[in-house]
Amino acid sequence: MQFRELRQLVDSTSDATFAVDGSGTIVAWNAAAEDLFGLPAQKAIGTPCGDILHGSDECGEVCSPDCSIQQAARHHQKIRNFDLEVQTRSGKQWCNVSVLVADLANVVTPYLIHVVRAIDTRKRLEMLMRDFVVSETKLPLEEAQRIKAINRSPSRQVALSERELEILRLLAKGATTKTIAEQLHISRTTVNNHVQHILPKLNAHTRLEAIRRAEHAGLI
Numbered sequence: 001m002q003f004r005e006l007r008q009l010v011d012s013t014s015d016a017t018f019a020v021d022g023s024g025t026i027v028a029w030n031a032a033a034e035d036l037f038g039l040p041a042q043k044a045i046g047t048p049c050g051d052i053l054h055g056s057d058e059c060g061e062v063c064s065p066d067c068s069i070q071q072a073a074r075h076h077q078k079i080r081n082f083d084l085e086v087q088t089r090s091g092k093q094w095c096n097v098s099v100l101v102a103d104l105a106n107v108v109t110p111y112l113i114h115v116v117r118a119i120d121t122r123k124r125l126e127m128l129m130r131d132f133v134v135s136e137t138k139l140p141l142e143e144a145q146r147i148k149a150i151n152r153s154p155s156r157q158v159a160l161s162e163r164e165l166e167i168l169r170l171l172a173k174g175a176t177t178k179t180i181a182e183q184l185h186i187s188r189t190t191v192n193n194h195v196q197h198i199l200p201k202l203n204a205h206t207r208l209e210a211i212r213r214a215e216h217a218g219l220i
Contacts (some may be wrong), residue, residue, distance in 0.1 A: 049063070097117075099113065
């Protein structure tokens with residue numbers, strides 16, 4: 001695909017649509033995006049998409065220079081649609097985002113086309129119903145956690161190794177670094193190194209935040 005073809009594709013889409021390069025910088029922004037976000041193309045283009053969207057999921061902020069969607073694209077993963085609460089012209093709104101991967105000629109890192117559809121009322125009703133079912137029914141803890149994890153979070157795209165998932169599951173059970181090291185027959189330094197790889201993948205700053213994101217996305 002040539003860059004002009006990418007721009008034509010974005011411009012021809014009726015839903016709010018924009019494209020970003022491999023660094024997450026906006027390179028194309030259509031009229032519907034101008035209307036949804038209240039920002040003209042000349043101001044949006046050249047800006048990191050996270051600086052405009054300020055996107056968050058139910059666990060908190062997810063937009064970052066190396067978000068899970070950028071990570072997934074680099075690993076050539078298929079990207080599933082996800083829900084994101086973003087800053088729009090009329091305030092924070094839940095939107096569903098579909099991402100198309102576009103390989104441009106002579107460009108190593110793929111460009112990503114984001115198609116954004118407002119779903120604010122539906123999403124809020126969905127969360128209310130889910131929380132009601134979990135709190136008002138006597139479900140086993142495991143089943144309640146499974147229902148809480150049914151969502152369309154960007155964190156679903158995170159590529160965690162089997163070892164990283166193993167460590168996250170142990171952390172979720174309250175295991176300490178020492179306990180994990182002994183159980184997996186590895187050093188404490190190795191455990192901590194794995195944790196330091198896990199945190200940026202999940203856009204988390206603490207172990208507790210990483211556990212919450214992983215559980216919420218159904219990764220563990």
